[in-house]
Each structure stands twice: as structure tokens, then as C-alpha cells.
Amino acid sequence: MKKLAFLICFFSLVVFADDHESEKKAPKIDRKITLVNYEIEGVKQWQPGNIAGYEGETVELTLINKAKGPHGFMIPSHGVTEVVKKNGKTKVILKLKEEGIYPMKCHLHPAHIGGQLIVLDD
Ligand SMILES: [Cu+2]
Numbered sequence: 001m002k003k004l005a006f007l008i009c010f011f012s013l014v015v016f017a018d019d020h021e022s023e024k025k026a027p028k029i030d031r032k033i034t035l036v037n038y039e040i041e042g043v044k045q046w047q048p049g050n051i052a053g054y055e056g057e058t059v060e061l062t063l064i065n066k067a068k069g070p071h072g073f074m075i076p077s078h079g080v081t082e083v084v085k086k087n088g089k090t091k092v093i094l095k096l097k098e099e100g101i102y103p104m105k106c107h108l109h110p111a112h113i114g115g116q117l118i119v120l121d122d
Pocket residue numbers: 044070071072106107108109112
């Protein structure tokens with residue numbers, strides 16, 4: 001009987017631990033950056049063109065598209081690929097990789113001016 005009580009207690013703890021782990025909290029955001037896509041005299045560009053953060057930070061990007069039509073926002077090194085519709089707003093959360101300078105671009109329009117994600121040493 002003691003063995004059974006022990007097993008019940010043990011499995012209750014295991015189930016509780018699993019439940020506890022499955023309650024995934026929203027990630028802690030270290031930095032928030034808003035980028036707005038404009039088209040001025042035929043030149044399309046996300047502004048600011050270059051953004052920065054520290055290695056390992058969790059960054060929330062808010063992407064607002066004020067240009068004609070949908071535009072892409074891509075950071076290939078960080079697995080970010082988004083399409084933001086005209087007057088649309090999208091949020092992206094990413095964890096910054098190791099120190100470096102990573103290209104950002106619109107993957108829908110080759111002529112769309114790209115920018116850079118600058119990751120600084122922590
Ligand atoms: Cu574009």
C-alpha cells in the first residue's frame with residue numbers, strides 16, 4: 001500500500017511538473033524597434049535602415065508598411081521572412097545571434113533598398 005501511495009505521489013509530481021513546463025510564458029523582450037516602410041520618389045526603404053542590439057537579446061520588431069502594395073521584410077540569418085500588406089502592421093520576435101552585421105531586405109522587390117541588423121558583442 002505504501003508503494004502505491006508513493007507511486008501516486010510520484011506521478012502527481014511528474015504531471016504537475018509537465019503542466020508547469022507547458023505554461024509557456026511570453027518571451028521577455030529586451031528591445032523594441034519599429035520599422036516603417038516608405039516609398040519616396042520611387043525609392044522604397046524600411047526606416048531606420050540599420051538597427052542594432054546586443055548578442056542574445058530578444059528583440060521585438062514592429063513592421064509598418066506605408067508604401068504602395070505589400071512589401072517583404074527578411075533577415076535571412078535569423079530566419080525572419082514576413083510580408084506586410086499596405087497600411088499593415090506585423091510584429092516579429094527574434095533572438096539575436098552572435099556579433100556581426102546581417103543584411104535585411106525586402107524579398108519581394110530586388111530594387112527595394114535593404115538595411116543591416118548590427119549585433120554587438122554583449
Ligand atoms: Cu518591397
